[in-house]
Amino acid sequence: MKLTNHSISTEPRLTSLSHGGGCGCKIAPAVLSEILKGVPQLPFPKELLVGIETSDDAAVYQINESQAIVATTDFFMPIVDDPFDFGKIAATNAISDIYAMGGTPLFALALVGMPIKVLSNATIARILEGGAEACRGAGIPIAGGHTIDSVEPIYGLVAIGIIDPKQVKSNAAAKPGDALILGKPLGVGILSAALKKDLLSPEGYQEMIFNTTKLNSAGPDLAKLAGVHALTDVTGFGLAGHTLELARGSQCTALVNWSKVPLLSQVKELAEQDIITGASERNWHSYGNDVSLPKDFTKAQHALLTDPQTSGGLLVSCDQDAVQDVLEIFKRHGFPDARVIGQMSEKQEKPLVLSN
Numbered sequence: 001m002k003l004t005n006h007s008i009s010t011e012p013r014l015t016s017l018s019h020g021g022g023c024g025c026k027i028a029p030a031v032l033s034e035i036l037k038g039v040p041q042l043p044f045p046k047e048l049l050v051g052i053e054t055s056d057d058a059a060v061y062q063i064n065e066s067q068a069i070v071a072t073t074d075f076f077m078p079i080v081d082d083p084f085d086f087g088k089i090a091a092t093n094a095i096s097d098i099y100a101m102g103g104t105p106l107f108a109l110a111l112v113g114m115p116i117k118v119l120s121n122a123t124i125a126r127i128l129e130g131g132a133e134a135c136r137g138a139g140i141p142i143a144g145g146h147t148i149d150s151v152e153p154i155y156g157l158v159a160i161g162i163i164d165p166k167q168v169k170s171n172a173a174a175k176p177g178d179a180l181i182l183g184k185p186l187g188v189g190i191l192s193a194a195l196k197k198d199l200l201s202p203e204g205y206q207e208m209i210f211n212t213t214k215l216n217s218a219g220p221d222l223a224k225l226a227g228v229h230a231l232t233d234v235t236g237f238g239l240a241g242h243t244l245e246l247a248r249g250s251q252c253t254a255l256v257n258w259s260k261v262p263l264l265s266q267v268k269e270l271a272e273q274d275i276i277t278g279a280s281e282r283n284w285h286s287y288g289n290d291v292s293l294p295k296d297f298t299k300a301q302h303a304l305l306t307d308p309q310t311s312g313g314l315l316v317s318c319d320q321d322a323v324q325d326v327l328e329i330f331k332r333h334g335f336p337d338a339r340v341i342g343q344m345s346e347k348q349e350k351p352l353v354l355s356n
Contacts, residue, residue: 011118011119011120011123012118013081014078014080014081014082014083014086014123014153015078015079015080015081015192015195015196017077017078017115017118017152017153018077018078018152018153019077019152031286047061047062047063048060048061048062049061049062049068049165049168050101050168050170053172053249054170054171054172054245054248054249055171055245055249057072057096057097057100057101057171057232057233058070058071058072058097058098058100058101058103058159058161059071059072060101060103060163060165060168060170062165065165066164066165067162067163067164067165068162068163068164068165068168069160069161069162070098070101070103070160070161070162070163071158071159071160071161072094072097072098072158072159073094073111073156073157073158073159074090074093074094074096074097074156074157074159075090075094075111075113075154075155075156075157076090076093076154076155076156076310077152077153077154078153079188079192079212079310080192080195080205080208080209081195083123083124083126083127083130084126084127084129084130084133085130085209085213086127086130086153086155087126087127087128087129087130087131087132087133087134087155088130088131088133088134088213089130089134089209089212089213089310089311090130090131090155090156090157091108091130091131091132091133091134091135091155091156091157092134092137092212092213092214092215092311093156093212093235093310093311094108094156094157094158094159095108095134095135095138095140095157095159095215095216096215096216096233096235096311096312096314097159097233098159098160098161098219099215099216099217099218099219099220099233099314100169100216100219100231100232100233100314101161101163101168101169101170101219101223101231102163102167102168102169102219102220102222102223102224102231103161103162103163103168103219103220103223104161104162104163104220105138105139105140105159105160105161106140106160106161106162107140107141107142107143107160108135108140108141108142108143108157108158108159108160109142109143109144109145109146109157109158109160110128110131110142110144110145110146110147110155110156110157111145111146111154111155111156111157111158112124112127112128112145112146112147112148112154112155113147113148113149113150113152113153113154113155114127114147114148114149114150114153114154115149115150115151115152115153116149119153127153127155128155131155131157134213134215135157137215138215138217142157145158163220163223167223167224168223169222169223169228169229169230169231170230170231170249171230171231171232171242171245171246171249171250172230172246172249172250173229173230173249173250173317174229174230174246174247174249174250174252174254174317174344175229175250175252175317175319175344176252176344176345176346177319177320177343177344177345178229178230178317178318178319178320178343178344179316179317179318179319179320179322179323179326179340179342179343180243180254180256180315180316180317180340180341180342180343180344181315181316181318181323181326181327181330181338181339181340181341182234182239182261182262182313182314182315182316182338182339182341183216183218183313183314183315183316183330183335183337183338184211184214184216184234184262184309184312184313184314184335184337184338185211185262185263185264185313185337186234186239186261186262186263186264186267186304186307186309186312187263187264187266187267187268187270187271187304187307188208188211188212188264188307188308188309188310188311188312189238189276189277189279189280189307189308189309189310190267190270190271190275190276190277190303190304190307191204191205191207191208191264191266191267191270192208192277192310193270193275193276193277194266194270194275195208197275199270199275200266201266203265203266204264204265204266207264207265207266208264211264211311212310212311213311214311214334214335216233216313216314217333218314218329218330218332218333218335219231219314221329221332221333222314222316222326222329225318225322225325225326225329226322227318227319227321227322227325227326228316228317228318228319228322228326229317229318229319230246230249230250230316230317231314231315231316231317232245232246232314232315233312233313233314233315234309234312234313234314234315235308235309235310235311235312236279236308236309236310237283237286237287237308238280238283238305238306238307238308238309239256239261239304239305239306239307239309239315240283240284240287240291240305240306240352241283241286241287241306242315243256243315243352244287244290244291244351244352246315246317247344247351247352248290248351250317250344251347252344252345252346252347252351253344253345253346253347253348253350253351253352253353254342254343254344254345254351254352254353255342255343255344255345255353255355256341256342256352256353256354256355257341257342257355257356258294258297258301258305258354258355258356259356260339260340260341260342261304261339261341262337262338262339262341263304267304267307268300268304271299271300271301271303271304271307272298272300274299276303276307277307277308279308280303280306280307280308281306283306283308284302284306290350290351290352291305291350291352291353291354292349292350292352292353292354293354294354294355294356296356297354297356305354313335313338317344320343323340326338327340
């Protein structure tokens with residue numbers, strides 16, 4: 001495939017080439033469910049420890065008594081205009097699903113779709129360099145991949161990891177009484193919407209890049225704690241969507257105290273100015289009937305609850321006795337904003353209940 005060589009300075013902004021950026025371009029949960037329900041499934045072998053049943057973060061396939069393969073894929077259109085940052089964010093996001101199962105990454109394959117008549121060799125190369133930098137941070141090689149000429153820029157990874165089967169942490173094993181802990185602050189989708197409208201400050205951009213390129217490397221250490229029952233990461237369906245997946249899969253109800261949820265520094269004010277993504281509304285239409293909100297819940301809070309997170313934080317369900325150990329692991333891996341945001345309860349009428 002021959003790539004063009006025109007100057008980067010004459011190229012359009014990366015975000016102008018995509019109809020939705022980052023995990024905000026995921027198909028809405030309700031639409032995805034409708035698509036998948038008619039797709040026939042082969043019987044799952046017993047070695048497949050985690051499949052598609054609970055919309056978990058990755059597949060887990062046991063190969064012997066002490067080893068299982070963790071496999072996942074993730075890709076999307078640009079969430080930022082800097083090609084290196086875009087590549088690094090996309091790769092970090094893909095690797096996160098290995099960490100969210102408690103696994104250790106082994107290697108990755110690159111997924112690359114680029115409009116070769118619009119973007120230069122240099123720009124495409126910078127996207128791939130950003131992805132390689134994220135993989136370097138995770139200690140893994142990009143061992144291959146596939147490229148196509150596409151209308152919109154698309155980049156991501158197939159990520160492969162390994163885990164002891166006894167330490168697999170799915171999103172379907174939370175228990176009533178567990179504490180819920182979130183590893184990263186929310187608001188990436190709102191910051192990306194502000195960026196697209198030229199309303200994001202330089203400080204806000206740097207905060208966004210730091211948050212989205214921070215590897216969720218705490219996952220394997222969290223998986224080793226007996227008191228940690230369930231793990232997932234918060235991405236395109238927002239905090240509400242991924243908490244709902246955890247609650248439904250575990251046959252529990254999640255009780256979230258909104259005042260405890262960590263937020264990126266500028267997002268509350270931006271949300272109050274109605275700077276939000278279209279994906280936020282699509283998310284709510286998909287699962288809003290399963291969420292109980294307090295009467296004084298504001299429109300801005302609503303937007304943040306459903307805000308699509310790109311490379312978002314780990315969400316942990318653990319014994320109350322394990323809370324300090326979990327927070328210490330997060331701190332050791334460089335997540336100072338990790339917070340207890342609620343707890344799991346016996347199954348109630350709604351699987352997610354918010355309080356202020």
